[in-house]
Amino acid sequence: MQIEIDGLTKAYDGTQALAPAQLTVPSGVLMALLGPSGSGKTTLLRLIAGLETPSAGRLFFDGAEATGLSVQARRSGFVFQNYALFRHMNVARNVGYGLAARPRRDRPSRAEIAARVDSLLTLVRLDGFAERFPDQLSGGQRQRVAFARALAIEPRLLLLDEPFGALDAAVRRELRTGLRRIHDETGLTTIFVTHDQQEAMEVADQVAVMSTGRIEQVGRPEDLRNHPRTPFVRSFLAAG
Amino acid sequence: MSDILPAVCAPAIRAGHPRPGPGPASGPPAMRRALILGAAAVAAVLLAAPLAVILASALAEGPRAALAALAEPAARSAIGLTLLVAAIVMPVNLVVGIAAAWTVARFDFRGKAALLALIELPFSVSPVVVGLALVLLYGSGGILAPVLAPLGVKIVFALPAIVLATLFITFPFIARALIPLMQEQGAAEEEAALTLGAGPLRMFLTVTLPNIRWTLLQAVLLCNARAMGEFGAVAVVSGKIRGQTATMPIMIEMLYNEYLSTAAFAMSGLLAALALVTLALKARLEDVRPGAAAARGHP
Ligand SMILES: Nc1ncnc2c1ncn2[C@@H]1O[C@H](COP(=O)(O)OP(=O)(O)OP(=O)(O)O)[C@@H](O)[C@H]1O
Numbered sequence: 001m002q003i004e005i006d007g008l009t010k011a012y013d014g015t016q017a018l019a020p021a022q023l024t025v026p027s028g029v030l031m032a033l034l035g036p037s038g039s040g041k042t043t044l045l046r047l048i049a050g051l052e053t054p055s056a057g058r059l060f061f062d063g064a065e066a067t068g069l070s071v072q073a074r075r076s077g078f079v080f081q082n083y084a085l086f087r088h089m090n091v092a093r094n095v096g097y098g099l100a101a102r103p104r105r106d107r108p109s110r111a112e113i114a115a116r117v118d119s120l121l122t123l124v125r126l127d128g129f130a131e132r133f134p135d136q137l138s139g140g141q142r143q144r145v146a147f148a149r150a151l152a153i154e155p156r157l158l159l160l161d162e163p164f165g166a167l168d169a170a171v172r173r174e175l176r177t178g179l180r181r182i183h184d185e186t187g188l189t190t191i192f193v194t195h196d197q198q199e200a201m202e203v204a205d206q207v208a209v210m211s212t213g214r215i216e217q218v219g220r221p222e223d224l225r226n227h228p229r230t231p232f233v234r235s236f237l238a239a240g
Numbered sequence: 241m242s243d244i245l246p247a248v249c250a251p252a253i254r255a256g257h258p259r260p261g262p263g264p265a266s267g268p269p270a271m272r273r274a275l276i277l278g279a280a281a282v283a284a285v286l287l288a289a290p291l292a293v294i295l296a297s298a299l300a301e302g303p304r305a306a307l308a309a310l311a312e313p314a315a316r317s318a319i320g321l322t323l324l325v326a327a328i329v330m331p332v333n334l335v336v337g338i339a340a341a342w343t344v345a346r347f348d349f350r351g352k353a354a355l356l357a358l359i360e361l362p363f364s365v366s367p368v369v370v371g372l373a374l375v376l377l378y379g380s381g382g383i384l385a386p387v388l389a390p391l392g393v394k395i396v397f398a399l400p401a402i403v404l405a406t407l408f409i410t411f412p413f414i415a416r417a418l419i420p421l422m423q424e425q426g427a428a429e430e431e432a433a434l435t436l437g438a439g440p441l442r443m444f445l446t447v448t449l450p451n452i453r454w455t456l457l458q459a460v461l462l463c464n465a466r467a468m469g470e471f472g473a474v475a476v477v478s479g480k481i482r483g484q485t486a487t488m489p490i491m492i493e494m495l496y497n498e499y500l501s502t503a504a505f506a507m508s509g510l511l512a513a514l515a516l517v518t519l520a521l522k523a524r525l526e527d528v529r530p531g532a533a534a535a536r537g538h539p
């Protein structure tokens with residue numbers, strides 16, 4: 001699904017978290033939102049998911065206006081920065097939550113949900129963890145549960161907020177490849193937030209560099225490296 | 241009696257240290273033992289002894305005399321009234337308390353600090369003042385009298401005022417217990433439920449409520465104990481009509497002033513026993529939280 005952002009803006013009580021943003025994410029692309037802390041990456045991601053209402057601007061999914069759609073109706077698979085797993089549910093119930101939450105007529109049977117949960121746990125390589133609770137998992141395992149949970153609803157797009165933020169380097173690398181693999185298998189349009197330029201450059205098809213609420217430049221990793229369009233992009237990429 | 245005390249004290253200790261246990265920070269064993277003994281001694285003298293004395297006095301003339309005193313019509317009416325008031329106050333506090341806590345913990349708005357102060361107001365105002373305020377508002381010569389009198393509604397010296405006074409006094413318990421917990425847990429799980437397609441009601445029932453259930457239950461029990469024991473505010477607004485508007489605490493005072501000590505102590509013993517049952521339930525809840533999952537829902 002193609003995502004078009006036309007002038008989306010977010011202001012909190014006078015401070016502008018996101019200046020009018022212009023961005024198109026073509027269908028099936030894995031895009032990274034790259035920028036330092038406070039540059040508005042999370043804000044933009046939450047606006048796309050419908051978790052925040054924009055102060056101005058419009059959003060289109062496959063050409064159809066999505067600005068006024070509810071969070072639920074957008075059906076975006078969202079992976080939160082600290083995973084936000086339901087702490088009182090085991091892994092299977094976490095992953096199956098979205099299916100069980102469907103209105104009765106669309107709801108799969110228990111057996112179908114269980115089967116879907118099983119195949120998702122296999123996809124994220126967590127077979128045998130179905131009965132664990134979130135606090136019995138490592139950070140990397142939690143991240144993968146969150147990923148499986150987001151995929152369970154057959155989302156139209158995937159949004160990930162610093163999916164590898166709090167993990168050590170080895171796990172990050174492993175999950176990075178996992179993200180790329182799952183993206184290629186599902187073909188979902190995916191946007192992930194990171195402040196690690198190496199991560200963005202290695203994994204993403206396209207990178208949008210952000211600074212102080214503004215999208216500075218969008219392009220393929222090699223284009224950004226070879227032709228930085230603003231001093232900020234040049235110095236930010238050089239620094240990493 | 242003495243074995244209830246450690247159970248009652250336990251929550252406070254747990255609240256401070258999510259993972260209690262001997263660690264390098266807990267000092268030399270001798271000092272720790274002395275501190276624990278000291279605390280137990282203070283608790284025994286200040287808290288346990290009065291309760292023990294009450295129960296002993298209630299039974300001084302034998303359990304039969306105590307039961308007979310409790311079976312008096314006026315006594316039965318007081319017990320019934322106290323239970324009725326608690327049964328009305330509890331659901332109201334539950335709904336309003338959760339709503340208030342959710343509003344404060346989840347939204348930023350102008351006047352939030354003022355709302356927080358307002359929620360805590362009942363903690364800082366003397367119950368007698370609360371009672372007087374209610375009389376001034378709803379009493380026969382009160383501010384709202386011109387409205388209420390033609391309608392024939394009697395509030396002061398009747399059940400409504402007792403309920404209002406008890407509501408005012410017990411209002412903060414649930415909101416105060418939930419706000420820090422909900423703030424600490426954050427909105428992310430609720431937002432996750434929404435992105436997964438859950439509606440607001442489903443989100444509340446499957447995510448919000450399970451995450452706060454143990455704290456909520458404890459707050460409800462504490463609130464209930466306070467509702468049954470409230471004296472000051474109720475004393476002012478109830479008019480202390482024996483057999484009609486006298487709750488258990490009011491009845492105890494009246495019996496005591498009439499030198500009917502057995503009856504007074506029997507009623508006190510019953511009220512104390514109700515409170516102890518409540519606290520024991522609360523302590524038990526903290527021990528039998530099923531599974532590791534709930535442990536995380538309860539820092
Ligand atoms: N609820 C809010 N109220 C007020 N200001 C906010 C709020 N949320 C974000 N902001 C502000 O908006 C700006 C952008 O925040 P945002 O969270 O989008 O940054 P970010 O790029 O995700 O940063 P990080 O890498 O640290 O997560 C920041 O200056 C932040 O202080």
Ligand SMILES: [Mg+2]
Binds near residue numbers: 041042043161
């Ligand atoms: Mg962020």
